[in-house]
Amino acid sequence: MAKEKGKSKIGWFGLTLISTVVVVLTASSIFFFNLFPFDVQSFFTSDKQTTEEEDSGIASEETMEDVEQVQETVGKEHQDIGKFVSSKHDLYNETTGYGGIGDLDWDKQIEQAEHIEVTLEDKIPSVKNQTLKNDLTNVRELADQTMENKDTDNVRELHRMFHDLDIALNSYNGSDKIWNVTETLKEDVQKVPK
DSSP, rough: OETTTTTOOOHHHHHHHHHHHHHHHHHHHHHHHSSSOGGGGGGGGOHHHHHHOOOOOOBOOOHHHHHHHHHHIIHHHTTTHHHHHHHHHHHHHHHHHTTTTGGGGGGHHHHHHHHHHHHHHGGGGGGOHHHHHHHHHHHHHHHHHHHHHHHHHHHHHHHHHHHHHHHHOOOOOOOHHHHHHHHHHHHHHHOOOO
């Protein structure tokens, strides 16, 4: 490099090299963060906060005993509803789980919401348990809102409701997490002394 009055000249080659490096780093960063969703909030929440939030929904042994009681009563009385709930829960696990909620196929979500609405319209009148009937009515309303608004929060809530109902009606054991978004499980969780 040539020096002029105590200053160094970078020259056209140096400027080109620096510009190329900056452009490549910027493009790589944009590509990386679009490919792998990055949660900025995780830097501002402590590990203790995150762990407490995650643990708050994990069912205790006592809660699981209550859930088993619901499975033995409400679940056995409504096996056809249980099969429907299980199939929809599987669908939502596939389409929204592991970060899929950020990249929804809205045509598929609308199609599923229509199927939920039509199926529950036929099944709700035959449900004997009032709390389950209320939950299924809420699911149907969420499906209707999903078709109207294409709102990600509605899809997330549908997934959580099917998750909790799958635990309540079936022997779903894919997760110990209970979201407490259904009346069917809320009643039993509230009965448990803390």
